[in-house]
Amino acid sequence: MLTVRITAREQLLLRRLAQGHRSDVSEVVADGLLDVIPTLSSPQDAYRLLGALTSPAPCALTVWLPAPLADLLVPGAARIAQVTEVRIESASAMLGAALRLWLAQDPVRLAANLSVMHAGRPAALAAA
Numbered sequence: 044m045l046t047v048r049i050t051a052r053e054q055l056l057l058r059r060l061a062q063g064h065r066s067d068v069s070e071v072v073a074d075g076l077l078d079v080i081p082t083l084s085s086p087q088d089a090y091r092l093l094g095a096l097t098s099p100a101p102c103a104l105t106v107w108l109p110a111p112l113a114d115l116l117v118p119g120a121a122r123i124a125q126v127t128e129v130r131i132e133s134a135s136a137m138l139g140a141a142l143r144l145w146l147a148q149d150p151v152r153l154a155a156n157l158s159v160m161h162a163g164r165p166a167a168l169a170a171a
Contacts, residue, residue, distance in 0.1 A: 044107050047072075047139035048100035053146045057104075060150075064157050069106040074160050075145040075153075076112060076138065080119055088144070089126040095143035096136060108138070116141075 049057070061071045082088045116138055120131040131137045146153070 044105055045113070045135045045138050046103050046105045047135055047142055049102050049104055049139065049143055049146070050100050051102055053100075053143060054102045054104060056146055056150055056153075057142075060153060060157060063154055064161055066161075068104070069108065071157065072106045072138070072142055073108055073112055074157055076108070076115070076141055077160070078156055079141050079145040080115055083119055083122055083141070086126050089123050092123060092140045092144050093127055093129055095147070096131065096140035098143070100139065100143065106138075113138075 057068055057071060061068045064071065083092060113134065116134040119141065120134075120137045123137075124130045131140070
C-alpha cells in the first residue's frame, strides 16, 4: 500500500476512469504506471515528472500495487536522479509524480489506452 498526493481534479478523473473500465482505482493506477514508466527515459519527461512532484497536491489517496510493479518505482527514481540529479526520497513520491504525469494527458486518450490494455482481459476479470 502506498499513499500518493494528487489534486481533487486528478482524483475525480481517476475515479471516473476506474468506473468506466469496471475496475478499482488501484488497478487504474497500476495501468497508468505501466503506461508512463517507459517514457521516463527521456530527459524532458524526467523534468516533467519533477514538476508534477513539486506542484501542490492536497488530496491523499492510498493505493495497492502488486510487488513486481511497486519494485519498478526504485529503478524509475534512480533514472530520474541520473537524468536530473534530483533524488526522489520515497516510492510514494515517485508513484504520485508518475501518476500525476500520466493523469495530465487528455482524458479521452487515457480512457482509450485503458481500453487497449484491458482488451485481452477475460470477461470474468472485466466484470470484477
